[in-house]
Amino acid sequence: MKRVVILASGSGSNAENIVKHFEKSQLVTVTKILSNKKDAMVLERANRLNISSMSFNRADFYESEAVLDVLKQNADYIILAGFLWKIPQNVLDAFPNKIINIHPALLPKYGGKGMYGMHVHEAVVANKEKESGITIHYVNENYDEGAIIFQNSFEVLPSDTVNDVAAKIHELEYAHFPEVIEKVILQNG
Ligand code: GAR
Secondary structure: OEEEEEEOOOOOHHHHHHHHHHOOOOOEEEEEEEEOOOOOHHHHHHHHOOOEEEEOOHHHHHOOOHHHHHHHHHOOEEEEOOOOOOOOHHHHHHOOOOEEEEEOOOOOOOOOOOOOHHHHHHHHHHOOOOEEEEEEEEOOOOOOOOOEEEEEEEEOOOOOOHHHHHHHHHHHHHHHHHHHHHHHHHHHO
């Protein structure tokens, strides 16, 4: 059984979808949900889903081994599901090719610092892009630059609002993220 820890900063609808996907899995178990925001909705979801959870601050993450220790004890893979802080080098070193992020755009477009969540969809609509989509990728030391594992796109209609694009992105994320995680784990062990 491979153990997955999910890191999330916000609502956590992807985190919940991943937990539900693996609830009866023989291959993957979600052991913990961690958040850098102590009032994030994802922590309420964790409670409701009976998944152990914890919040942490900048010092825990960047100036000590507190989070690293929790990850080492609980994770074979780390999944970033709307997690907005950069992963520190000590965590990258301990989990080579074992950290997977989802980004709500077709990278390399609309990636990098400040490009997250609704900011991405606002930019896509403002630039009248004809398509957008999701990218699932390994995490390295630069925001949104690790090797791409999976992408999927959809047509952005001229009438689509920022909220329409956000909804279409979430739909794609829910449909694909858990399955891609499963495939990676099956392939890489
Ligand atoms: C998701 O759309 C995810 O792709 C995005 O945050 C949203 C979280 O939604 N991630 C990023 O922007 C990372 N740069 P959720 O909290 O409902 O799962």
